[in-house]
Amino acid sequence: MTTPPFSPVFWRDKRIPFVELRKVADGRHVCYALHSHPHWSLGAIINGKSTFRYRNDNFAVGAGDLVVMNPEWAHACNPIDNHSWSYLMMYVDTQWLTNLRFQAGLLPTPVWLDLHTAVLSDNRWFDRYCHLADCLLNTRSAVTNKQGELEAFLSGLMHELATQPINQQPATADVLTQLSRYIDQYATEDVSLETLCALSGFSEGHLIRSFKQAFGFTPHAYLVNRRVQLGQSQLKKGTPIAEVALNAGFSDQPHFQRAFKRRVAATPNQYRLGSANEKIHAADSK
Template identity: 65%
Template structure:
């Protein structure tokens, strides 16, 4: 039990010289459960042990060791263990703007604008091995910066070319008023937003507003706002902001509320996430010296 608990603690890899990528590693995910959430980044994960469920918008997949899972930015998802069985994984988060530029420069996008990817899972040992090789290069000390940068670009470039052969992902068009509400929540994520205000902006009744918003975004307005606040807090912690200050800057009334929300959506404590950032800043400083 002691070993499982130790392995369940996530490892977050970040490097100031590669600000567009971030890697998470969990050795035993039996104690790791996620509430439905989304990220601003494009994400790709590798199941390195056991199996789990992968809820991706309205679809659910059963994935196992050797599978890759792919998540578009802002698409609601959740991965969770099955019947307390072993589950280990790696997750790479890629800055959407950077990846859009990479795809555009490779001639894979008609304009410099993000285009969702239709593929949700990949079960191919070659791509799985390449992913794990990239993760190993990033996680293990001793690899030079140029090697890490080259492996990131090479892997993602090749994968984007492969995925471009698939049909373009299409999603139901979201009514403009709901899009405007989402943008309002984005802009006021750290504010005390009321349901009355959202109803005034949309002209909807409270019940209709909540149903319509969840139908198109996969989250209620409150869950959407909470998700945004956690992402704001994540950005603050990544930059080394103290936890209590990050909580207030992200719109949480106090640190305990921030701790609970962060743990539910990130399956890690704010301290675990921030510590990963601090450790790699120290490593980057040592390399410069």
């Protein structure tokens, strides 16, 4: 059986656990629901055009653009009118990148601060990103070379982004932050709107509006997104899909499959196969 042209490629290497790369050669059939990641993300539009929704803003992006996503910021990037579209996405562990920025003198303390840039249109950085992606995907490239290229690229990019104009975001109310942490803690359980209203003192309508304004999601959508993130983490470890579905709080595997595909634009099995590919990459890049 041949692999469909729009099947995503996920690159991971256990010896470089703080980075993951996704490549989609034909994204015309890819469609994302609003979602977020616990890590910092950087995308490159290789071909075609797409929309980029980032919290409450919308951007039109095309070939040569880099899109920058802070941890936990709601976003969705989708093709326009079934036009040709291909892209790369890199996901970097937030704490690792925080330490890199701190050691470079770009942060006063080793605590994450959001970056203000959403879209970077700069051929130099686009070309360097593509070069890095080729290096990571190259099974003949040594792991030390991959890590060196990665650190050099991200160190330089963090300095570049530190010079970009600041677009200050409004602060999130403490009560909403506390509610999001409550959902994080009990994501695998049934978290009712009534419970969240009791904890916050808000009416249902006010809670939904305020929460969506702060995080880009309704409380329920935030909960499902968090469950999908938990599922991704377990799939990376090779856990069977049916077991992952129940561990992440879904009622059954089909429910998990649907929610996962809407937010990751890949099936759980496609994502999980990246774990098997790790072994191939690790063996070939020694």
